[in-house]
Amino acid sequence: MGFSKTTSGNGVTVVKVDGQLIVGNRQELKQLIHEGLEAGERKFVIDCTHTGYIDSSGLGALVTISKKVRESGGDMRLAGLNDDLRSLFELTKLDSLFTIAKSPDEAIKGF
Amino acid sequence: MTAPLALCVRHSRPGAQSVPESVALRVPSDVNHVEAVVELMIRHCFAGQSPSTRAVFRLRVALAEALANAICSGNRQDPAKGVTVSAELLPDLIRLSVADEGDGFDPATVLSPTDQDALERECGRGLFIIRNMALQVEFNERGNIIWMTLPRC
Numbered sequence: 001m002g003f004s005k006t007t008s009g010n011g012v013t014v015v016k017v018d019g020q021l022i023v024g025n026r027q028e029l030k031q032l033i034h035e036g037l038e039a040g041e042r043k044f045v046i047d048c049t050h051t052g053y054i055d056s057s058g059l060g061a062l063v064t065i066s067k068k069v070r071e072s073g074g075d076m077r078l079a080g081l082n083d084d085l086r087s088l089f090e091l092t093k094l095d096s097l098f099t100i101a102k103s104p105d106e107a108i109k110g111f
Numbered sequence: 112m113t114a115p116l117a118l119c120v121r122h123s124r125p126g127a128q129s130v131p132e133s134v135a136l137r138v139p140s141d142v143n144h145v146e147a148v149v150e151l152m153i154r155h156c157f158a159g160q161s162p163s164t165r166a167v168f169r170l171r172v173a174l175a176e177a178l179a180n181a182i183c184s185g186n187r188q189d190p191a192k193g194v195t196v197s198a199e200l201l202p203d204l205i206r207l208s209v210a211d212e213g214d215g216f217d218p219a220t221v222l223s224p225t226d227q228d229a230l231e232r233e234c235g236r237g238l239f240i241i242r243n244m245a246l247q248v249e250f251n252e253r254g255n256i257i258w259m260t261l262p263r264c
Binding site: 020022023024053055056057059060061063064067084088091092093094096097 | 143224
């Protein structure tokens with residue numbers, strides 16, 4: 001459970017969300033991205049390959065983070081959403097707000 | 112260290128083969144309890160069943176959202192207040208209620224989060240998601256109790 005951060009060869013910051021992104025831990029993810037922006041990182045992939053569930057607070061946190069990254073001149077993409085999670089993005093129409101790749105590799109190569 | 116969650120399970124008849132008819136739980140106003148409560152309720156609500164992954168997902172989502180609303184918006188995370196979660200278990204349906212001790216709200220005043228100008232808001236998706244996960248959603252007049260009917264299979 002939790003978040004882990006790595007950097008790909010082409011300078012993309014990949015944050016893995018292991019378990020759930022919910023009201024109890026969303027601030028931790030926001031802080032992680034904030035620290036990345038402060039350190040000059042501008043390309044982010046949120047890897048949801050091992051994410052079981054994202055609640056509305058988690059969705060809201062992703063919206064806010066993505067906005068902040070764009071305002072800083074960067075870009076943030078999502079990757080590896082399972083069918084249930086993807087259905088939540090479609091239901092809330094947030095699929096129109098994010099670039100969603102099938103896998104982290106696909107998201108990284110897209111930058 | 113947080114206090115353990117006390118679950119009350121009522122069975123149709125005593126004995127090892129009995130199946131639960133209702134489950135009730137009182138939850139402190141702390142969002143760190145949400146995950147454990149959801150897992151506990153899933154385990155008991157689907158005991159003896161072979162639910163579809165979609166049915167489990169719908170219960171998980173609806174309950175997590177209702178709990179977060181009750182703790183944050185209803186009780187405003189006041190440690191003196193609690194949230195009561197109850198489930199009546201029918202053969203094919205779960206009738207789930209979440210009651211907080213706040214002032215309540217008028218669900219009719221909640222705006223749609225899918226309008227173009229609302230898409231980039233951080234909050235306001237919980238009730239919309241609940242309405243799309245549950246077969247039926249009702250509130251008491253005060254607006255501090257939500258009843259959700261969900262599939263059990």
